Amino acid sequence: MSDTFSSTDDLRTSGTLRYAQSVVFDEPLQLELGGEIPRVRCAYETWGTLNEEASNAVLVCHAISGDSHAARHTADDSPGWWDRLIGPGKYIDTDRFFVVCPNVLGGCRGTTGPSDVRPSDNGPSDVRPYGADFPRITIGDMVALQRMLSSHLGIEKWRAIVGGSLGGHQALTWVSRYPEAAECCIAIASSPRLTAQSLAFDVIGRNAIQTDPCFYDGQYYDKPKRPDTGLAIARMLGHVTYLSSEAMEQKFDPDRHDPREIASSFEQRFSVGSYLAHQGEKFTTRFDANSYITLSMAMDLFDLGAHRLALMETFDASECEFLVVSFSSDWLFTPKQSRDIVNALTALDRKVTYAEITADGGHDSFLIDTYIDQYGPLIQAKLGPIDRVEPTINTAEESILDLIPTTASVLDLGCGSGRLLRALAQRGSERLVGVEVAQEKILAAAAHGLDVIDYDLNQGLSAFIDKQFDVVVLSATLQAVENVESLFNEMLRVGKQAIVSFANFAYKELREDFVVRGRSPRAPGVFDFDWYNTPNRRFPSIADVLDFCETRHITIHQSIYVETGTRRVIAETDDPNLNADTAILVLSRAE
Amino acid sequence: MSDTFSSTDDLRTSGTLRYAQSVVFDEPLQLELGGEIPRVRCAYETWGTLNEEASNAVLVCHAISGDSHAARHTADDSPGWWDRLIGPGKYIDTDRFFVVCPNVLGGCRGTTGPSDVRPSDNGPSDVRPYGADFPRITIGDMVALQRMLSSHLGIEKWRAIVGGSLGGHQALTWVSRYPEAAECCIAIASSPRLTAQSLAFDVIGRNAIQTDPCFYDGQYYDKPKRPDTGLAIARMLGHVTYLSSEAMEQKFDPDRHDPREIASSFEQRFSVGSYLAHQGEKFTTRFDANSYITLSMAMDLFDLGAHRLALMETFDASECEFLVVSFSSDWLFTPKQSRDIVNALTALDRKVTYAEITADGGHDSFLIDTYIDQYGPLIQAKLGPIDRVEPTINTAEESILDLIPTTASVLDLGCGSGRLLRALAQRGSERLVGVEVAQEKILAAAAHGLDVIDYDLNQGLSAFIDKQFDVVVLSATLQAVENVESLFNEMLRVGKQAIVSFANFAYKELREDFVVRGRSPRAPGVFDFDWYNTPNRRFPSIADVLDFCETRHITIHQSIYVETGTRRVIAETDDPNLNADTAILVLSRAE
DSSP: OBOOOOTTHHHHTSSTTTTOEEEEEOSOEEOTTSOEESSEEEEEEEESOOOTTSOOEEEEEOOTTOOSOOSOSSTTSOOOTTTTTEETTSSEETTTOEEEEEOOTTOSSSSOOTTSBOOOSSOGGGOOBOGGGSOOOOHHHHHHHHHHHHHHHTOSSBSEEEEETHHHHHHHHHHHHOTTSBSEEEEESOOSBOOHHHHHHHHHHHHHHHTSTTOGGGOOTTSSSOSHHHHHHHHHHHHHHHSOHHHHHHHHSTTTTOOOOOOOSSOOSSHHHHHHHHHHHHHHHHOOHHHHHHHHHHHHHOBSOSSHHHHHHHHTTOOSEEEEEEETTOSSSOHHHHHHHHHHHHHTTOOEEEEEEOOSSGGGGGGSHHHHHHHHHHHHHHHSOOOOOOOOOOHHHHHHHHHSOTTOOEEEETOTTSHHHHHHHHHTOOOEEEEEOOHHHHHHHHHTTOEEEEOOGGGOOTTSOTTOEEEEEEESOGGGOSOHHHHHHHHHHHEEEEEEEEEOTTOHHHHHHHHHHOSOOOOSSTTOSOTTTOOOOOOOOHHHHHHHHHHTTEEEEEEEEEETTTTEEEOGGGOHHHHOSEEEEEEEEOO | OBOOOOTTHHHHTSSTTTTOEEEEEOSOEEOTTSOEESSEEEEEEEESOOOTTSOOEEEEEOOTTOOSOOSOSSTTSOOOTTTTTEETTSSEETTTOEEEEEOOTTOSSSSOOTTSBOOOSSOGGGOOBOGGGSOOOOHHHHHHHHHHHHHHHTOSSBSEEEEETHHHHHHHHHHHHOTTSBSEEEEESOOSBOOHHHHHHHHHHHHHHHTSGGGGGGOOTTSSSOSHHHHHHHHHHHHHHHSOHHHHHHHHSTTTTOOOOOOOSSOOSSHHHHHHHHHHHHHHTTOOHHHHHHHHHHHHHOBSOSSHHHHHHHHTTOOSEEEEEEETTOSSSOHHHHHHHHHHHHHTTOOEEEEEEOOSSGGGGGGSHHHHHHHHHHHHHHHSOOOOOOOOOOHHHHHHHHHSOTTOOEEEETOTTTHHHHHHHHTTOOOEEEEEOOHHHHHHHHHTTOEEEEOOGGGOOTTSOTTOEEEEEEESOGGGOSOHHHHHHHHHHHEEEEEEEEEOTTOHHHHHHHHHHOSOOOOSSTTOSOTTTOOOOOOOOHHHHHHHHHHTTEEEEEEEEEETTTTEEEOGGGOHHHHOSEEEEEEEEOO
16 A cells, blocks of 8 residues: 555646545455456545544545545645635634545546556556456445545544535445445435436437547547547536526527637537537546546446335435535436435434525536535534524414423424524424425524425425324414415324414404404414415414314314413413414324 | 429438429529528428418428428328328318428428539539538528428418427518518427527537538538438437436336347447437438538527517517417427517517417427327417307406407406407407416417417516506406516506406405304305415405505596395495405506
């Protein structure tokens, strides 16, 4: 084992990689699809200092065309591809964490790949690169090499493994293969496997490379020309899939017919064509066609499971916390795919936070500073520690708090920025999950260290399993629910009990509005809107909800009626449907 | 001028094209971007019989890889690409209409294109195909040739010009260039120009062809090999853009890793790869690479306007009716792009119907029988005649009808299946437009021959111009409106007057529910729902709406209050806010 570059030593001095180190492992790497690589070099960069307990190490995994240079090392170093995220005082704070970013197996930026010399027993006369003889590898193999690197660095357990795109695939593979290897898995703009559409684009890209006459079945290294045309076309195609249609419109439509003139053999009639020609050709100067084929094939073979049960099996042994982030305009690795992962983790009762960031940058959003500033705080919160500040809760929330045993697991539907959950956490509750759909509230709740999942309640709670929580709370949210019937069914399926608090639309002041003035009622709180601008869509009275429960055989264990203005509890005998403005019901349904 | 095939005579016997005819024009075709084609052949097929007045001719325009064979000619003929749409008794009924489908200029299926012999003055020794010397053409040039064909056939005015995709571009170009050439323009799955994303895919496809070493700068016809690899790759790429991601998932995910084995030099590791290899290679046997470049470039140069003002200028002179249809999952020519066309036509006060069909077939949906059965009736209705059946209208609608002068132009917001508009049409009103968002209602209204536009009222009426209509009607829809304030502003901007009819939530029976029973009120009509399942989101009383109008300086010209159960009109003095269940207000706003 030796810390040195071999044939790619030049990379170390090639600008961005001047801080890269490498380690060569002399034991063979056994490959998942058969075969082995007898001797493997792994290039990597590090930032910060590993503490004595080796408990502050964060592994960063890169995307298909990335490399080990995730962030700058000094002020005058070139910026890394995740510079906004990683550095002193940044979201992944290198003053506190020891950050490691290795180049992937099969790549061409320091770690062993197809362009490296293949070991041979035939002596110095048989020196030639792997080329097409480089074995077919998987993301599992990439991770296996990273694991060898962990041992080499003396890291038994990562504080977190973080990655975007193919890097997210690596992070997910790590924790499914080696359940005890990390405390936290952070997958950004990732997926359980590729959609058929994304797979198709990869296939077409590989076809362009492999049918390039300069490909020579992968043995082009000693030829005068490389398959640059095919590689450039593959890259152009990739580039389109990384951007959203909106982003391309903004970028190319203002000067659609006025392309920047560049020296290129590709068509440049349109500005988007000139841009793609430039990107495609630039790529061929820094990337190897065989590596592109190897890595894109590994990504296409990647498959954590096609459906929830398969995904649950994949993550069954995992023990870590998860943070999953997707971007609304990402059509390569769609938000739906991230949700598939989250749904499996949710059903397994893993600690998971999920946010879909509204972004028009497409898949590339995960590399764009604006969006890093949105999801960065979530990573920061997962890495901890969290400053816990006592939240201010209202009368109804106080009553709910009193109804929940300290030991109970709680799911809060429409949790907002997590006021109730934070109060429960302060009180010592351990298993707390929030569901919320408003992005700024999700980000706020997650930044408080809460597990919060970006779900639209109106789509149901199908991700959760039967009786997963002791208590499911629906607090001051009923007025916004689209499908009340199915949400009640779901709450009572997922929770052993449900606590529903809601504003009473038949409260005397509201009735007076209606009867005396003949106007659509309004009142302080959730009903403080005019008829023409209220976001509410349900206006039930206490009697309405009690009727609803009765006809649906829902048991009411306890009911608390409050006039919140006076903080007065209204007795059952004191006509709460008239005198209380808020009701809190504890419900369950007999099996 | 002679009706004969020359070099492509073989096409006539090649199965699908055996009913094709052709005409050769000896006068030169002057091209839009300069230059001319001295002698042009146009291949076409016809169905049905041209009537004596030549008033029953329908022009059908095909997409990039289509040809003249739109439909079968006999029972044993091979089916055409629009067989479900065109034929005896079908939506475009060849028992009534004379249907003409020409192959496009620049193609390779009979009409002059790059693979044809280029005329030369140097005698028989200089016989060679155009190849790359074929001039750069536009969709305007394709249409110019079709216009020569019209004259040849004795057709001065088409009953309709119909096309999908590139065929839609041709139809739109026809009516913008030659305003009197058609009574009706039908553009299916079309756009005013390509998005930057779609343009990018075309550019990459052309790059694949033009960098194929067998392309020989387009002069490959006498070479042993043609640029089939590049053409196949371009076709694979095109194919992905024609399908939606959902359609690909359904098609390829069940056997993702189990590809059909085919003889091909392209990658076949995945089933989607095997499919694309097959499609790509099949395409090279029936299509010419230079034609593909010529046609895709014409499509990329196509630009009716980047914004509404430009589009309004484009269609300013047009006089025909329009039918525009898009498909929800079409990401090549998106619904938004069709709406851009419709918005311009709407602002020009053209007769236009627009429907966005919910479809998971992507761009190809326009060729899929299921969806043809949805939009086919709209084409049939546009071609006429319409069976007009007297609709049954209710009390409130009767009152509205009485308030509208017979000569008034009317916009009905939330027109449903067009009951009120049909009653107005029966009564003799001429300029009637409906806006609706529910697909089955749009299809029903359009099939009744009404102009109906697929708009979500909650997105505003920005497509319409100031004071475009004498009367804007909002009948029994207020309870479903998201942004009341902006909709009222828009109604009063677009209409000289607005008529709003709505159910009164303070009607005595509803108040009683609330006060006596303490329950969320319900009543026959739009309020006939429970609190937990009502689709309504606004519950105003008459007094509420009057207050709203007063504070917003909206003038109430007339108000009619009705108790619909008894059909009794409630006088102003008889507390309509208590005694009427429905109000009809005639409103306007001072300039």
